[in-house]
Amino acid sequence: MADIDLKCKCGEVTGVATHITPRSGNRVVCCCSDCQAFAQFLGTEADTLDDAGGTELYQTSQSQVKIHTGHENLRSMRLTRTGLLRWYTSCCNTPVGNSMKASIPFFGIIHTFMDIKDKDKTLGDVRAYCQTQSATGQVDHPKAHPKFPLPIYFRIGRQLIFWKLQGKHKPSDFFDETGRPVAKPLIAKPLVANS
Ligand SMILES: [Zn+2]
Ligand SMILES: [Zn+2]
Structure with a gap:
């Protein structure tokens, strides 16, 4: 079991992902157009996307992801009004991860926010290389x-059912007591016009 250091590119936002094992979550790569659009929104395609446009994530429970410093730099956005909440940092535009709503104990940490050396050993192999239709x-x-x-x-x-039974949607550094995101989500402009 390992604790993974979390850090944005400039180091203002730091945290830790606790009790991580290859079996405790899911290491996946997502090539969907929304994940690509998020990297484009931040202008971080080169750091975030692999050669096929894939974004690597480690999916775990919300309460296992803790922010220690730089809370004020956390930002959120959605590509559509009902889409995933996508977190990033305002200090250096580092993609942080994806969540759903406060009551759902899900957090997908994007690789750009993980300061990890022995990824294969700690997170295990990639379980799925998804959405290659958009690669x-x-x-x-x-x-x-x-x-x-x-x-x-x-x-x-x-896992979501199991985590929910364990109450792993709380405590959360991404939602306040009333369930609101700690940073009001931006809705990406070009997509708002179409919705
Ligand atoms: Zn930063
Ligand atoms: Zn995706």
């Missing part, structure tokens, strides 16, 4: 899937 380059990964593979979908579903 922007050649995908040559053994776990590639055009959409989102069902076994992972069910695995996350089971």
Whole structure:
């Protein structure tokens, strides 16, 4: 079991992801156009996306992700009004992660926010290389899937139920007591015009 240091590019925002093992969460890569759009919104495509446009994440429970410094630099946005809440830092535009709402114990930490050396040992292998239908380059990964593979979908579903029973949606450094995001989400402008 490991604690993973979390850090934005400039070091203002730091934290830790606690009690992480390869089995405790899911290391995945997502090539969907929304994850790509988020990197584009921040202007961090080069650091965030791999050669096929994939974003690597480690999905865990909300209460396992703790912010220690730089809370005031946390920002959130949505690509659509009902989409995932996407977190980043205002100090240096580092992608932080994705969450749903306060009551759902889910947090996907984006690799750019993890300060981790032995990734394969700590997080395990990539369980799924998802949404390759939106990939922007050649995908040559053994776990590639055009959409989102069902076994992972069910695995996350089971984990969410388990985490919820354990109360792992709280405490959260991303939502206040009333369940509001600690930083009011921006709605990405070009998409608001279409909705
Ligand atoms: Zn920063
Ligand atoms: Zn995605």
